[in-house]
Amino acid sequence: MDSIAVTVNGRKRGCDGVSPHVRLLDWLRAEGLTGAKEGCAEGECGACAVLVARPDGPDRSRWTSVNACLPSAVAFDGQEIITAEGLGTAPGPCTEQDLHPVQREMVDRGGSQCGYCTPGFVCAMAAEYYRPGRSAVPGDTGQPGTAENRTADGGAGLDAGHACGPNGFDLHALSGNLCRCTGYRPIRDAAYALEAPADTDPLLQRQDAPAPPARHTRASVDGAEFVRPQTMEELFDRLARDPEAVLVTGATDLGVDVNLKHARPRLVLAVDQLDHLRALTLGADAVEIGAALTLTEVEDRLAGRVPLLDQFFPQFASRLIRNAASFGGNLATGSPIGDAAPALLALNAAVILASADGEREVPLDEFFTGYRQSVRKPGEVLRSVRIPLPLAEQTAFHKISKRRFDDISSVAVGVAIQLDGGTVSAVRIGLGGVAATPIRARATEDALTGQPWTHEVAAAAAAIMATEGTPIDDLRASARYRSAMLEQLLLKFYAQTQSDSAVEVPR
């Protein structure tokens, strides 16, 4: 077995003998790189953020920000990581000249107070600093739009759209970083003040070369094993021998279980770098999305092709999570409050399940069978998600949560409606957070199908939608509010379909 090693800030560090249960963060800190901090251990605060060189097509790489508290250290075998310590040019106490441009802006503008979250902010900000295609917006002052043109009456302006600075900096790059001290304004100012990286910047130049190839990692310590299969055959073989193995892509769910619930899976199979699970094809009759692609990769490669998903991405967790999480993971964990399912249900999506015996396609509305349960059999791998074309004419994704950025849904609703001369010819509505599984609002769909798309019809259907599912009271919302939101979100969707002709334009 090859030695396991991770390159951190340009130095290769051995990782042999490190338990697969040890998170990247804990390993970095044990190595003396204590810049990355643990604030929450569940990917919510970003204090542990680091940069990893990820593929950007076959020939280039991209510095991608990820939470270090969630994935295993050994999952980074052969990879290149930069921490806050590695961004500047000098270790230890350094002068202004030694600071990375991101660090300098944070220092000069008062972007740190207690400083504990700062290394994570700096890494998340650096990823956006180096993002290819980030460029200044001519004439943009960086101020939000004037009050007059900020919102549509449907309330679309309240949803989490992207906000970019005059330098093209997408503030959502920092949506997964919490700061308890500053109130964020100086951090935003620092982000919006960043210029383009210098051509001579070594980290910029690094992006011109391919990311490190996937390694055939096998780590086995104290009865815990981590394997990165190189082929589907090897994956199926391991699954056949050990049906209880846990499959991971970004470990954004497993990492939380390990940290907070102390899950200690005996065998983890990493599938995030298997080419077979990483294809995205835009066909004539379907869009097929590899289950292991990160949500950020899907977002980039779809490039607006699926408008409903364009609304969905900025509302799904944070950039740090989307840089690691996959559709495959979000669907396979089967959480009733995962956001992907309601969006994909509305899009009439199906999942492709692959096994040693071949593949089968399962409509997503037949996939979930109970709380965190699905029709996926032992030995089967979720290979891709298939969205049929053409897409419905009017679509929306709405999420109810306490916080606009980076929160978990109380209720999520995906809607896709096809109008034929003012009549609803087809409609699909996916709901999250109102039952033990994601569900379709079938009674509501029935009430709309074949009816004229009028306020009366929408209101009657909304009243039916309020009765869909079996919402519960919990810490996020009351059952009563969840039901009310089902009704309100259909009304809001109706209002938005009407406001297209109105003067208001969503920002």
Next chain:
Amino acid sequence: MTSLSDRPVKPVVGMTVPHESANLHATGTALYTDDLIVRHQDVLHAWPVQAPHAHALVAALRTGPALQVPGVVRVLTAADVPGLNDAGTKHDEPLFPTEVMFYGHAVCWVLGETLEAARLGAAAVEVDYEPLPSLLTLTEAMHAGSFQGHQPTVSRGEADAALADAAHRFSGEFECGGQEHFYLETHASFVYVDEGGQVFVHCSTQHPSETQEIVAHVLGLHSHDVTVQCMRMGGGFGGKEMQPHGFAAIAALGSVLTGRPVRLRLNRTQDITLSGKRHPFHARWDVGFDADGRLQALKATLTSDGGWCLDLSEPVLARAMCHIDNAYWIPNVEVNGRVAKTNKTSQTAFRGFGGPQGMLVMEDLLGRCAPLLGLDPGELRRRNLYAPGQSTPYGQPVRHAERLTTIWGQLLDRADVVRRQEQITAFNAAHPHTKRALAITPVKFGISFNLTAFNQAGALVHVYKDGSVLINHGGTEMGQGLHTKMRQVAATSLGVPLATVRLAHTRTDKVPNTSATAASSGSDLNGGAVKNACEQIRGRLAEVAGRRLNIHPDDVRFYDGRITGIGFTDQVIPFAELVHDAYFQRVPLWAAGYYRTEGLHWDSARMQGEPFKYFSFGAAVSEVEVDGFTGAYRQLRTDIVHDVGDSLSPLIDVGQIEGGFVQGVGWLTLEELRWDVSDGEHRGRLATQSASTYKLPSFSEMPEVFNVHLFEQATESGVVYGSKAVGEPPLMLAFSVREALRAAVAAFGARGASVEIPSPSTPEGIFWAVEQARAGAAAPAGSETSPVTTD
């Protein structure tokens, strides 16, 4: 010697400089307590055994099974305590309890070679519990008569008679939630017995002296046997004023018993379930206004939820009672206060220290009553602002009260309120499903510890022979920029460049018997002490310079590391050269500084006196937009004018104002502590015990346009270089957001209706308020929480 508030020409204070550790923060090289463990060998890790009951007796505790777990080194229990089994100052917080007082209470601690071993060991400890009945909510506690500590009264005039005579009289109830500090760095202590045999405690603590005292009394040692160092904290906000002591004591006990370094760092779940939070409050009030809407009388009973032990609940309650007036003159007042005892975590200090809760009662009351008085809420507030010559209900003159109206006027102009109100009206008329509103609210906040004795501080300043300066003081750095300001104070006082002043970590063996870095007082107190030490040294150096320049020492000037005589600059002595001369003349080049705040007195039994050195003033205007479909909202714009005196460090002060404001917005709108109040097996469990369930403000809660202006020409006499405290007061500027939400909700309903919103006003809470406003109803008749007009 100059007065405390006078500034020399071209002072270093007042300059915009980054946080003194900003480079270290940004490069990941700033060290926090838990970063030290990789620098030590054989470190043991601690993990608590947390009880799964809100209230229970510990009938039996069997540690044997834990010791069978590989890597477990020791289980710490009450039997191991050589001194006092007590983690607090009120002696009602046993370090190892025999009675579980809240869900998650730690009954013993396991030490392991690794954190994993300690965790598995903790899981193996067998505990037999005898569950007892529990009280969780304020309502339950009030109904059961479960109270703790003193029940004071603040009164002035004849509240009953004035209420009876008032032209308009309303009564109501109000309840606000608590708040988790959620400092990004959880509680951490790292303890070893050092080469000198002393117990050396690294601790993330706002109160190193008290941590030292409690570690000493647990270990049965003297204070001089224990040294506590706090390098810096990753946030404190009051949560590390009292709470760190017990954790430090556990680590210290483990270290003394095993002879090895012990690390105790709570993970987030442990931190939230073990440590104290902001007090929820309940208020019942009866208020009277005259025909013009001027406050005539207020009668109120404030009940705070103190959790399972007293902690700081009494002084928190006192500050709430001393701030219920906020910025308003109320001639007749009777406010009664009490602390409920519940089976929850201790409630403790949190930025504002009860002040926010007291002030919130008043702002909520005014927001509810304004429509019933037929007044715009902003006008009702303006009309009642304190005027010069008036005093607070506890008898303290409101000095500089005119600043309130000045700030108010400046803010209306700066925020362009009149024009924007017109825009909002037009917007709302055109948008049936979305409403905007703005609101303005004031802040008046008293500065000093209510307990007069705490208002003292010490410092130790060294000048080395090369002219470099090292300062120690008793305050701790938690991000608020205290160390940055102290360097500026020292550089100003000694007349040297900022770069020549270094600051050493806060340690109890450098400056003893310090007060907590709390009550916003860190700069006032420690700045006074640092300045005092520097002036002693400068005075001695002036003697040396005077002899050399052949002038009177009083005529020597120190600036930018150059020493000259007054009015002439042909002879310049570099600071390092003067220091060198002084050394050879055997002049001491170090000094211990001391400061005590003058003019304070407080009678805590009568709740009368002048407990505060001065008041901080400010006001904010916030505009929000509410989505009528969901109750979700956005903060479009906030403008603030705030009085920090003459700022010691503008970048730091603006940062404190913005950060305090957003933290206040979090408390009022987003952050919600949900406890299991069912009768199920998890009764008393905190349901929101993680970052994914307890939501802090993120970028999406920052006002999209955010303007902060420091009130100008604001010299505060009697405070170091004319400055004012800034840590806590801006938190209450967030009331403007809450009141704007109330106004936006009102815009969905009939004009002139009183609107109630919960605290926190989450999107769900706002949605139901919108539904109620739309229904055209004020609160349903008979509801206890509705204001009832009796005129």
